[in-house]
Amino acid sequence: MIEIGLLGLGTVGSGVYEIIHQRRNYLQELLGYKIHISKVLVKNLYIKRNVDINRSILTDNAMEILRDKDIKIIVEAIGGTTDAYDYITEALRRGKHVVTANKAVVCKYFKEFIELAKKNNCAFLFEASVAGGIPIIKELMQNISQLNDISNIKGILNGTTNYILTKMFDNGLNYEEALKSAQELGFAEEDPTDDVEGVDIARKLCILSTIASKNIILLKNIKRSGITKIIPRDIELIKSLEHKIKFIGSFNMNRNNQYYGVVEPVLVKKDSIYYGVNEANNVVSIKGSNVGEIQLLGQGAGKKPTANAVVSDIINVIKGIYYNYDFDFEDNAKVTNIDFYKNKYYFRAITNDINDINIIKEQVKIGNIIDKIVDEKKSFSFITKRTSLNVIKDIAIDIQNYSNGIWYARIEK
């Protein structure tokens, strides 16, 4: 029998419990052992649970689980970076394998966890931390990172914001209405900042790009801009251009070990795969020197897909089918100068005054970056020629006094 200690009985934790329970006979046959969740950490022992569980295995004392010598595998599903950090490090120090779905803690303490796991000869697996049911971590570790120079990783990595953008495009909701709908469905937190400002995506991008580049990529080095400034007029105009806005994290690395990581709203066109990834779905794309571009799509969040990823990791721990990070993570990659990246942008400046529109038009014409004007009635909005982000930023500063709402977004090639 393999005993497992489960930390947390929220969405992911209860999903893990259910899958292991449902599949117990099959898993026993597959593994040659019975898998048994013998203790579960909860905050409150007495509240009603949505999962059918024997209350005698619940505890509110983490050390009772971490000190239990019969427990060989710890599943961390409490979230956050404080207690989760303490429990993961304590478990690894005690020689227990750890499986987690917690991107925040993995992103923040990646190197420490990997080194601690290696030192104590344990597995530290975190498939569920990025893109829910999509097996992107294994894919990167087992198939791509070993044999390819990876030049680009990008993705729609957050289900909540993809749902919000889908509602804005397909159902005509404005940002506030779409956010409210996401909150009512339980997709978005009461404080949605981490999602809508791109912090959640940036964390996942850090994890993926750290593995891909074998360099520790820090959260602070990922640039971010959020989706809160998008207005209905943008949706109208962008629809007329046969594009959609997607909230995308992307990481580019060149041969000189210089990288550029960014999370931003991006316009994708109708024939892009990303255009068709809607609702709470996710997609991840990786470009490798041998495999070319590989893309994985699926449900990026939700109880069952995320729990499936956790239980897959548990199976792989028990069968010994996982990679130890035998290589050392480097610390020598540098953030590149963004002036190297030239793109087309959608640029919108709202104003109610025709005089201001004319002034803006002249200013932007002087900047010589207009490729195509898409609106000069309700706003002054245009598509730029290929240009660097810094030029766009300068233009925005030049005209800010004539507009009560400037927003711009990169257009995917």
Next chain:
Amino acid sequence: MIEIGLLGLGTVGSGVYEIIHQRRNYLQELLGYKIHISKVLVKNLYIKRNVDINRSILTDNAMEILRDKDIKIIVEAIGGTTDAYDYITEALRRGKHVVTANKAVVCKYFKEFIELAKKNNCAFLFEASVAGGIPIIKELMQNISQLNDISNIKGILNGTTNYILTKMFDNGLNYEEALKSAQELGFAEEDPTDDVEGVDIARKLCILSTIASKNIILLKNIKRSGITKIIPRDIELIKSLEHKIKFIGSFNMNRNNQYYGVVEPVLVKKDSIYYGVNEANNVVSIKGSNVGEIQLLGQGAGKKPTANAVVSDIINVIKGIYYNYDFDFEDNAKVTNIDFYKNKYYFRAITNDINDINIIKEQVKIGNIIDKIVDEKKSFSFITKRTSLNVIKDIAIDIQNYSNGIWYARIEK
């Protein structure tokens, strides 16, 4: 040092040689051993090679490789089902691990190879046999098949025919011209039957559905219809419907262990992911009870992606990171009655005679399956209501005397 025997030095074989050579230092660091291709089987020792290789390691005698006790891993890259079968079984009997890219032999002898590998405690890995650089086999084995009831697997699994259809849709070529273009680029064989009649896709579908269902699914039980009957008028009409034709293999399994496997041209609409998978790219979709739908896209063929999959398998053999098929494959699944599957169809009947068009129209109206007529000038073509394939076939028989060209294709929901 780990010695490898490579059987075949064609496209895949030379790609494998090149990747191992290019990455030799990194692989040595990763694995703790040097990997060395010590012998290579070729048909002709004396022809010029496109790969920079020491001729002293070439041999035209397979047994010289298979009998070599220092060789622990055999890579089979000769193709076909005769010699390949002999070499694979011989290698496994001698306790050597086998990695292959050969879908024909894997499809035909799946059960025998798996059992022989198990008996001799060897790995038998075949990631490269399906969808080239897309890691679908590992994905199925490690993440999905263990924890999910899989109700559907489908995919664009053949790069050659997807290239042909792309040329017909995007470049206005007719079938013969598109085939010729594929042959000139080396995508299509001189005899393209296996590709254009769907045999190649059916083989890959057998491999995937066998793993997914844990039942041996035989090639003869996969229904097939090819893409050779598509004419320019179809392309015109289907474009006007905002659809494209894709050549898709799909496998459905219900809870009673009844399945339906088919390879056929299918109309997919503009907002489908499949619509955007063009040229020689592939896509595979899997529906699992926990993970929902997961889709993987990438280059389905080609030297480097396929060789990458082979070398990944080699690494996984050496690191011991692979699944043995510990479960027994069942043999109790039954082909279901296709009358259970009701779909919309595109139906086209060519005729030059307006009287014949009217007769066909009346016949089909009697059949009461028309949802929308799309052409009654140059042909009589229409979209059906949801109906079973057998009804469509009956209609085709009823009107065959009045048309000199009938073709129909399922429309994806």
